[in-house]
Amino acid sequence: MKQSVYLDHAATTPLVAEAMAVLTEELSRSGNPSSLHGSGRRARRVVEDAREALAAAAGAHPSEVIFTSGGTEADNLALKGLYWARRAADPRRNKILVPAIEHHAVADTVEWLAAHEGAELVDIPVDADGVVSLDALRTELEADAALEQPRIALVTVMWANNEVGTVEPIADVVEMAHGCSVPVHSDAVQAFGSIPVSFAASGLDSMAISGHKIGGPVGVGALLLGRSVAVTPVQHGGGQERDVRSGTLDTASIAAFAAAATAAVDHLPAESARIAALRQRLTEGVAAAVPEARLRGRPDPENDGGRLPGNAHFTFPGCEGDSLLFLLDAAGIETSTGSACTAGVPRPSHVLLAMGLDEDTARGVQRFSLGHSSSEADVDALLAALPEAYTRAKQAGMAGHMSSIRTAGTGR
């Protein structure tokens, strides 16, 4: 069977060799890291070595690493945990400042807090490239700080957007919020391993990262949590991970995650330049092959840090993103719309709507994301297949045709 071309590394990226070696080795062993006998102590050593390695890769102290089942759990724990702890200390603090471009792991969590826990969500607008408005953030924070009883519980801003790859000004966000004594969480799931990320240097209170986005296994991630930051646990049990995240630790996945993180950070400068050059080949090629296509997010041709190096995101006028996706898939090219689609009903990307695009434009999206296994041949295969796929997707048009195409994708 012909191998397909994988251009969806932002959804998940293949295991790197370093992680594969550690994972297979550890899977053949046993032992609960909480057990006191020899097997347990051996597993504990593996976990603590991994904690140190992961902390070093993420610019954190080992005691700040809370292992979770992935980015979604880390976001839930941070947002619910911070919110509950802040409200327990002062019940009037129920406002959450959040831009509308967040991944569902954050957006749906804060919406749940609004629906069930009395949270009030305050939207922080973004510009046409998806960059959060620091002016709007400052206005909200300062107005709140001037109140006799301030009401902001927390601010959450993703480090880099999963759809358009825009990198957010996290250091400025933290400086402003801390100036008003408000804690900040960041979803760094897409940023970590792809651009330089240091938890300590960022000053963040909490930060979510995930294994399978960096060449580690699926089902493992971490919340980096400042040592003095109070969070109320979401799940209760054996009291593992500082009593913040109970549950038996998955030694093999944790070790492989740490190996992937170390490899990603070690190779980051060279890989960032290599992948950004491929991305440039891709964006120039798309512009030549389909002149109507528009690159969304910051262009960043010099890879100056404004955009994730592996992200290329376009709108293609006059077609549904999902039609283009399926036609490219039929041609052996695996891509993504990066946006939500439930039960075969394509919806415009909430990220592009927040960036000010109209609904029709926001439906014709396609994200091409590059990673460690990407090559020039992958990019050239896309460029060869794209014009015909786009012509056919346009013929299918925008209306109702999706009912015959089953899809179960969600925001990735």
Ligand SMILES: Cc1ncc(COP(=O)(O)O)c(C=O)c1O
């Ligand atoms: C920005 C962002 N946050 C959170 C997640 C969820 O991470 P995980 O798949 O590890 O739960 C993803 C990936 O789907 C993501 O891209």
